[in-house]
Amino acid sequence: MKITPIIGLEVHVELATASKMFCGCPADHFGKPPNIQTCPVCLGLPGALPVPNKKAVEWTIILAQALDCKINLISKFDRKNYFYPDLPKGYQITQYDQPFGENGKLGKIRIRRVHLEEDTGKLQHEGQQSLVDFNRSGVPLVEIVTEPDFRSVEEVDVYLKKLQRIIRYLGISSADMEKGSMRLEPSISLSNDGSLPNYRVEVKNINSFRFVRMALEYEIKRQQKEPHIQQTRGWSEAKNATVPQREKEEAHDYRYFPDPDIPPIRMSNEQLAIIKEQIPELPEAKLTRFVKQYNLSQYAANILTDDKNTADYFEEAAKLSDQFADIANWIINKKADITTLVPAQLVEQIKKSQTAMPVDKTALEQAIKTVLSANPKAVADYKKGKTAVIGFFLGKISQAVKIPANDMIRTVLERMLNAR
Amino acid sequence: MTIDECYQNIGRIADKTNAFITVISKAEAVKKMQHAKSFLSGVPFVLKDSYVTKHIKTTAASNVLKDYLPQYSATVYRRLEGAGAILLGKMNMDAWGHGGTSENTDFGPVKNPWDLTRVAGGSGGGPAVAVVTDCADFAIGEDTGGSIRNPAAWCGITGLKVTYGRVSRYGCIAYASSFDTVGPTARTAQQCARILRVIAGKDPYDATSSNKPVPDYVGQLKKPLGKLTIGWPKELFGEGLDWEIKIAIEQARRELEKHGIKIKEISMPLFSYGVPVYYIIAPSETSSNLGRYDGVRFGNGRENFTSETKRRIMVGTYALSAGYYDAYYKKAQQVRTLFIKEYAKALSECDMVLMPVNPTPPPKIGELINDPVKKLLADYYTTSQNPVGVPSLALPCGFTRSGLPIGMQLVGKMFSEDLLLQVGYRYQQATDWHTRKPKL
Numbered sequence: 001m002k003i004t005p006i007i008g009l010e011v012h013v014e015l016a017t018a019s020k021m022f023c024g025c026p027a028d029h030f031g032k033p034p035n036i037q038t039c040p041v042c043l044g045l046p047g048a049l050p051v052p053n054k055k056a057v058e059w060t061i062i063l064a065q066a067l068d069c070k071i072n073l074i075s076k077f078d079r080k081n082y083f084y085p086d087l088p089k090g091y092q093i094t095q096y097d098q099p100f101g102e103n104g105k106l107g108k109i110r111i112r113r114v115h116l117e118e119d120t121g122k123l124q125h126e127g128q129q130s131l132v133d134f135n136r137s138g139v140p141l142v143e144i145v146t147e148p149d150f151r152s153v154e155e156v157d158v159y160l161k162k163l164q165r166i167i168r169y170l171g172i173s174s175a176d177m178e179k180g181s182m183r184l185e186p187s188i189s190l191s192n193d194g195s196l197p198n199y200r201v202e203v204k205n206i207n208s209f210r211f212v213r214m215a216l217e218y219e220i221k222r223q224q225k226e227p228h229i230q231q232t233r234g235w236s237e238a239k240n241a242t243v244p245q246r247e248k249e250e251a252h253d254y255r256y257f258p259d260p261d262i263p264p265i266r267m268s269n270e271q272l273a274i275i276k277e278q279i280p281e282l283p284e285a286k287l288t289r290f291v292k293q294y295n296l297s298q299y300a301a302n303i304l305t306d307d308k309n310t311a312d313y314f315e316e317a318a319k320l321s322d323q324f325a326d327i328a329n330w331i332i333n334k335k336a337d338i339t340t341l342v343p344a345q346l347v348e349q350i351k352k353s354q355t356a357m358p359v360d361k362t363a364l365e366q367a368i369k370t371v372l373s374a375n376p377k378a379v380a381d382y383k384k385g386k387t388a389v390i391g392f393f394l395g396k397i398s399q400a401v402k403i404p405a406n407d408m409i410r411t412v413l414e415r416m417l418n419a420r
Numbered sequence: 421m422t423i424d425e426c427y428q429n430i431g432r433i434a435d436k437t438n439a440f441i442t443v444i445s446k447a448e449a450v451k452k453m454q455h456a457k458s459f460l461s462g463v464p465f466v467l468k469d470s471y472v473t474k475h476i477k478t479t480a481a482s483n484v485l486k487d488y489l490p491q492y493s494a495t496v497y498r499r500l501e502g503a504g505a506i507l508l509g510k511m512n513m514d515a516w517g518h519g520g521t522s523e524n525t526d527f528g529p530v531k532n533p534w535d536l537t538r539v540a541g542g543s544g545g546g547p548a549v550a551v552v553t554d555c556a557d558f559a560i561g562e563d564t565g566g567s568i569r570n571p572a573a574w575c576g577i578t579g580l581k582v583t584y585g586r587v588s589r590y591g592c593i594a595y596a597s598s599f600d601t602v603g604p605t606a607r608t609a610q611q612c613a614r615i616l617r618v619i620a621g622k623d624p625y626d627a628t629s630s631n632k633p634v635p636d637y638v639g640q641l642k643k644p645l646g647k648l649t650i651g652w653p654k655e656l657f658g659e660g661l662d663w664e665i666k667i668a669i670e671q672a673r674r675e676l677e678k679h680g681i682k683i684k685e686i687s688m689p690l691f692s693y694g695v696p697v698y699y700i701i702a703p704s705e706t707s708s709n710l711g712r713y714d715g716v717r718f719g720n721g722r723e724n725f726t727s728e729t730k731r732r733i734m735v736g737t738y739a740l741s742a743g744y745y746d747a748y749y750k751k752a753q754q755v756r757t758l759f760i761k762e763y764a765k766a767l768s769e770c771d772m773v774l775m776p777v778n779p780t781p782p783p784k785i786g787e788l789i790n791d792p793v794k795k796l797l798a799d800y801y802t803t804s805q806n807p808v809g810v811p812s813l814a815l816p817c818g819f820t821r822s823g824l825p826i827g828m829q830l831v832g833k834m835f836s837e838d839l840l841l842q843v844g845y846r847y848q849q850a851t852d853w854h855t856r857k858p859k860l
Contacts, residue, residue: 040492044712046485047472047494047591051627081708081740090711132717255740257749260598260705262627 007150014181021140022050034133042138044088056140059172064101064114076264081255086121096256110147199230294324299388317343367400438528439549442510461504469510481525482515483724494591511546517595523789524728533858538782541571548575558606566802569814573777573827579605584809585630588623594709596702599806609844613637641845651686651770668818668826694804700752707736772832781824813840816853
């Protein structure tokens, strides 16, 4: 019997706005001394009222648009009522039935909704005491919820990396796992026939891609052995296992209702069009274009477009010289520190290295021969179609001949590889 | 009034009426007199104790906040202080605004200065008592379902429930956020106009406050009335209304007619749904608003809530619960929409509607607090305006034979406070009900 994992994802992303979601306190709380970035609003003091942060709303809409969501022209905030010491008002302001974005997709994964809410404070347990830090209270938090469309751990991994890249491209969050600005909650169940099972196990608040993989792999094994029950679990780093948290049977009744303190937010199609214009070329499109326009390998284009600044740097340099492969190569192999060198200087250096050190053809062919002989597995990989190993060979060869890789070396290398 | 006169009156009535929770020391008040001359320079006032005042005890009349010292001040307080007004006290009320008699308080029931065995009305009983006993020139109340108008009528003063969004709610301890309005209560419509001029307008700290420009309420008072029609909803003067109140309002009607105002009979058949709509939505919102008072970060624990407050929290929690939401909260919101249409229709036939404030004169202390259903009906005339958002001006219009004040209210279109105050001013030029003082 073939068992298929059915996985869905909830991702929380803290927005990098200057101020919090509903007050003027700074939103960047990482590493700050406790409770210095608070005010009556984010402390939930009597009489205080929330005023929504326009930038956070705009950024949520931008993200929803980038994920091909339908944007609701009338959206609103709701109250989710529950008691917890890190929730000063006794309710969280979130979006219930009219989120900013719905029904989008990223690749073949369907996005159910993109909504905006406020983050809670943070509890710290010290001995018998529990302390609350409200610096994080009220930081804007976007939640991106998928349909249960993942059928393997690998697909989850690919999606998360794509999503993180898009968020960084949009410049709306650092999406930094270590700082907790991106948090992951997969839900997983196992199906015998591919249909949706009537239970799911939610794994809460995971803070790295690796732990998501480990948690899912662990769950796939565990659920094959243990009974299928609806459950909330957490990832324990110490045990390298998921452990049960509160059971779903005790599920809260959150008594959602529209927050009377915040008027509904209305958007016109014209406003949405203006917001949409701010979306830069997204990673996927840029990668495809780089391969086509600059004749780069998929491998090189992928690395260059991983980060928008690097991609922009490359394009800046590519305006000054048509030695695209060399520029890419220099950036990828970190031959030059692009954080200190402006693109024009990089192009200059490349040119210099090529004129100053002409390659002796015989010496080059000898060097290539040696490298190829020493790496039969890589040669075999190349023959199987893994052209990415070219980069590896170029690195070795340029080390041997002590000049930076260039188009000429690449041409000779490819000729000799193909001849083997 | 001078500060000295006010403090003399406070000394005379505070203990007898229970109107004050906190009296600001005279030295403190006098110190603030040194402000430069401005719009309300040296004008003494009091606040209902639902407004947070930095470093001045703010209780909402509940033991939960018995010793609570706020870290910031409400917008309305800051604006008044900025205009030179002098705060003399924080006033007793029904805890959290939960009540119509100022008996649901942990600081003792507020007594009516016209008859100390009777209630002063609520929830803002304390503010109304302070005004009618000359402890201050004006008070700031907070009207969620009559909390300004009801005590104004039962104490014989003028009270304005403003349009929702006209005055910032920032720093007003929330009862039911979509109904809560911040407004003035004073002897006359003219004084209310002066105060409103200062406190109205957009506040960046309240997303529900309106951008609409603030008219010159004072300048407009004496302008000619022009052609005006006041609606007379006949259903509201039938069964259940005390006959003395009915007669007093009919007399006021004739007075208004003398000023060339046309009275037109209209019909508001949905009016009686006001109480059920109010008593579902307001408790729902309050059940959420009071969630923060868990005693963890400030204040005392939940066991300090009174039974009336607990009742409202429970009703609201129930109405919002999964499985009951559609039948109660959602249904009430749908009726609210009908209500908005009902008022829009009525106000398309006239400029404002005249109606009673209370169905009866002020009851004896203890009479309503022990009969929750009867107490709800006492709010019959004042609960339907808040779900709609329209403004309403309560004006004194007579006395019962036993010497208890009677009030009426003019309910206007959204943001028509200027017109309501203009009519109120005109009426008070011709009558003297608002000038009478209780002998205490």
